[in-house]
Amino acid sequence: MSTVDPTLASCPAPQPENERILLGHGSGGRLSAELIGRVLVPALGAVGPAGPLEDAALVEVDAAALALSTDAYVVDPLFFPGGDIGAIAVHGTVNDLAMRAAMPVALTVAYIVEEGLPLDVLRRVAASVGDAAAAAGVPVVSGDTKVVGRGAADQIFVTTAGLGRRLPGAAPSAARARPGDAILLSGLIGCHGVTVLSCREGLGFEADVVSDTRPLHRLVAAMMAAGGEGVHALRDPTRGGLASSLNEIATASGTGAEIEESALPVPEPVRAACELLGLDPVHVANEGCLVAFVAADRADAVLAAMRARPEGAGAVRIGTATAAGPVVVRTAVGSRRVLDMLLGEQLPRIC
Amino acid sequence: MSTVDPTLASCPAPQPENERILLGHGSGGRLSAELIGRVLVPALGAVGPAGPLEDAALVEVDAAALALSTDAYVVDPLFFPGGDIGAIAVHGTVNDLAMRAAMPVALTVAYIVEEGLPLDVLRRVAASVGDAAAAAGVPVVSGDTKVVGRGAADQIFVTTAGLGRRLPGAAPSAARARPGDAILLSGLIGCHGVTVLSCREGLGFEADVVSDTRPLHRLVAAMMAAGGEGVHALRDPTRGGLASSLNEIATASGTGAEIEESALPVPEPVRAACELLGLDPVHVANEGCLVAFVAADRADAVLAAMRARPEGAGAVRIGTATAAGPVVVRTAVGSRRVLDMLLGEQLPRIC
Structure with a gap:
């Protein structure tokens, strides 16, 4: 009389080929967790992250205890009271490192820009990245800029990655x-x-x-x-x-x-x-x-x-x-x- | 009779507020170099990269000689003979590290996905990221996924960042x-x-x-x-x-x-x-x-x-x-x- 109890881990729901990405897959909620758990991490196979997913990954190189993290930013509108896409792109990655008790050592920033964006908007976003990084005391050491045609992106997206140096002791997890x-x-x-x-x-x-x-x-x-x-x-x-x-x-x-x-x-x-x-x-x-x-x-x-x-x-x-x-x-x-x-x-x- | 000889370095061209981003600003050619040199790096002020721009930045943490790099990928079409956006996103960042004689230690990957993308496309791209990383012998340790509404991005963009460990000796530059x-x-x-x-x-x-x-x-x-x-x-x-x-x-x-x-x-x-x-x-x-x-x-x-x-x-x-x-x-x-x-x-x- 026992019945099988399918769980998320043991029995993925069927995914027909016509299944499509929903806005909810980027929500940070359950659909996000399912997409990550069922599609993105399994796709990485043996080279994927081990153990529970965290805000930043721990990496050891020689004797250095490091952390590494990335986040993409697509906030709409770009500018809002208290901040903008450049500021949250810096703060978000700095904070992801901090959640593993790692202090930021270096950031990278990649812009994807829509053709026709006023240069002044890019200038303001870039200045905000610079100001936020300076206030956090971390250099931006590497970057990239891609431009796509009108209508292929909405103004500007910013992706940051951060390298951190962990404080001594076990990292919070x-x-x-x-x-x-x-x-x-x-x-x-x-x-x-x-x-x-x-x-x-x-x-x-x-x-x-x-x-x-x-x-x-x-x-x-x-x-x-x-x-x-x-x-x-x-x-x-x-x-x-x-x-x-x-x-x-x-x-x-x-x-x-x-x-x-x-x-x-x-x-x-x-x-x-x-x-x-x-x-x-x-x-x-x-x-x-x-x-x-x-x-x-x-x-x-x-x-x-x-x-x-x-x-x-x-x-x-x-x-x-x-x-x-x-x-x-x-x-x-x-x-x-x-x-x-x-x-x-x-x-x-x-x- | 001498005339002023304006150069790129000493006399930036006027940039009226209505100047806009062109596709050429993402070309890797002279317009790209000007955008980077006149707008993006100056915006970073003191926290920007020092010296000539390289494919990857050198970073020292404790005794570890590291390199850090990022690139955004927006290739169209997503899949083409010999590769796809996932493969070039891994190879491009691995290669940027390699140009500073750094061997890849860890990668991050951030996806920006358009609502309505067939899940199977994302699955194929993610599998390609995993396969390329495995073939390069480098783990993908951290990631992020954002979803934007239909028409706010063109299918999928992939941004990778890489941490490398430098080979001994002076890095190529x-x-x-x-x-x-x-x-x-x-x-x-x-x-x-x-x-x-x-x-x-x-x-x-x-x-x-x-x-x-x-x-x-x-x-x-x-x-x-x-x-x-x-x-x-x-x-x-x-x-x-x-x-x-x-x-x-x-x-x-x-x-x-x-x-x-x-x-x-x-x-x-x-x-x-x-x-x-x-x-x-x-x-x-x-x-x-x-x-x-x-x-x-x-x-x-x-x-x-x-x-x-x-x-x-x-x-x-x-x-x-x-x-x-x-x-x-x-x-x-x-x-x-x-x-x-x-x-x-x-x-x-x-x-």
Whole structure:
């Protein structure tokens, strides 16, 4: 009377030849995870990444402990309150390295530009890349520029890659989260996604909220100094928002999590915009905050170190890792709901 | 009676705000060089690359001598005889590292995908990335995938970045070419560009010629073993062809070059296609050959080492570096013509 229980890992869904890429495949949610897990990583075979997917890969060369990461940026519009495509391209890759406790050593930048783009737009984007890299203290050492005909790309896409040098000790990893870990959040959520969406759609919220895009490597250095190997896991909740990051960590480590809804720092304009649009702030993209799973006995020290830095001034404890099971949110009235990843795309081209 | 002599370096041309990006800005020719020199590198300010631009940047971390490079690929069509966008994305970055005598340690890959792309196309491209990386012996350690709406990109763009470990000794550099250096070419020119163009335009030459896309790092390792620091400069003549590479080396090193036209290995279908289309094979893109400036006393040993490898079996000496002046070609009848870079775009989206 037993029945086969097909799971994602053991039984991929059939993929007919006429299946097509959806916007949701780039969402950072479940469709993204399925595309990566079923198509992109298997295609790499033996030369693909080993183990759970992380924001950056660890690489050893001679005695140097390095990290390497890449991200493509297609945000629409190119310029928005608090940042632009050049700034998030630098910050995103710096932050991916930082999530493995690696300090940025060098960046590369590749532009794909649509024929007819005003040269001044490219100049502004390139200047923003330069300014953001200078502010993060990392050189841009190599680049490439391709131009495609009108209509073959939408203005400009920017892809960065980053090389990082790891701080001593075990690198934080989604797989290292443990039951009982304190779950810390470095600041407000939802600002980046609401800003870009509001800007794009002319909703008017962009007067009250700006993108949080910023580099987080110095915050991570301070956290590592305070918490050492007690800093088990770090993620910056970009596409897919906090909900995706929490679920990715839970999946990779075999833990669950209980989050206090009342502890989530959601600014009022983000709350208002999300109510209007039927969004949940936990699914909205961020570009300048991080979530950390920290051993309980180091949590207070790490939280204090975070609050001592401007980019962590609003840091709070939002919950606790549990032994197993889903990520759940406890509401103010005591009820509990499962916090799942989104299936598909909520906000296309948010980064 | 003296007049001001405005040069590229000292007197940038005026750039009115309505100036726009042209296809030629992505050509690898003079417009590309101007865009890089006047807009993109200055935008990076102090965090930009120092010194002449090379295929890959040298980076030191702890005691490790590394190289880092990136390239974006927008080739149209995606699949062509001898290769596809996934293969050239791997080979191109591996080869950029190899031109600094760095062996590939790790790659990253970022896909920008148009909504509606058949999943099978993505699967084939990703499999090609995996196959090419496996054949080159380098893992793909990190990746990213973004999806943009229909019409916001043309099918799929692939950006790779590569981390390399440098072979001992001074890295080859365009700036290290010296008068008297033998100029060696590893094999046939023009095959990649003619194949892609013929495929795209249905010219019929694609039955007789295939892209030369292939990794060159093992060839470079053999050359370095034979020539050591006598291997002064290496370039793979991709966009802009052999003419661009020779001019870039001449400019960076303050040398000139004299090339024997009769020594240039141009396969018959490439010659026929170029005659039909009014192209010169020295301006056509390659993805699997390199040009080397080698100290005269090491040239025979390096040439022998090249010929001992399959990817260098057709290696030839094509000329000699001169003390100064332009790159010139000596024709079979003894006349001489200057071999300049193209101004703009001959073959858009060739890689």
